[in-house]
Amino acid sequence: MEALKMSGMSITLPFVNSSIPAGFPTPALDYQEEEIDLSRLLQPNPASTFVISVKGDSMVDANIPDGCMAIVDRSIRPSTGDIIVAALNGEYTVKRLVKAGRSWVLHPENQFYKPIVITEDTDFQVWGVVTAVIVDMRK
Template sequence: MTENINKSAHGGVRRGAGRKSGSGRFGEKTKVIRVPESQAETIQAWIKQGKFADIGNFSDLFVPANEATIRLPLYASKVIAGFPSPAEDYVEARLDLNEKLIRNQEATFLLKVQGDSMRDAGILDGDILVVDRSVAPADGKIVIAALDGDLTVKRLRIRDGKTWLLPENPDYPPIAIREESDMVIWGVVTASISQY
């Protein structure tokens, strides 16, 4: 039996069709944005899980690298971590931290750390990580991974065909990546910035 379908009743823009402005989960207008295909599912999972609620602003999570160039003085004398020595008042050069910390500006972003699972690698709660997406993730590198929708920073271990995400704190267990795990590596950590 064949149904007679009136094609003119389907498709196209109809008055009153679609979601009403401000009726979504956030009670405000939405905006279409372009994101890399490889990150679409991770971003959707992040939004669904409400991970953004405690950061207040998306820009607090990802900070564009190299928004301004500031050259700071680099002194010729070394800082001794043992007994103090007289400081020399000699500026060797001006140092741009962007040049020192960022190898590939277009592929680099900053991310703030929450938690202490990487404490023994010198990555502490509140530190800012410099993450480079152009560096190939490899065994022993510290990576930012989206694992089943959650972002984590861990050391990547690949041995005998098995992949692990290893914490650098004995209070946390290693994470075995199984075949059914949904994992995307966002980038490799190239530096950590601590504030005291």
């Protein structure tokens, strides 16, 4: 797993403060520009946030494609339904954490993969909760 530590610098970009529909075109919007601080948006807890590069297609139906960057926050207590980064039997994985009865299950978001049931014999540790995903749309 490739992990990058986000630095304390602030990154701001122009932000058009209007929503743009992804469906049918609408008349031209009033152009209102302000700045948005990406570091505050993506890293609300700087001391516990890191970035990983995701490899594989087990989470494509959760809009986490191969090659994207996932923002992970270790300070968030994981709960059922969260997408997490976990260490599982010595390997890292990104999956949806689900409580099923008395067991925890790691669910892929791709029908071609099977869920992983966490048992007492499983070496399992949550590394953090995925809070955002950055996708290069040109790939």
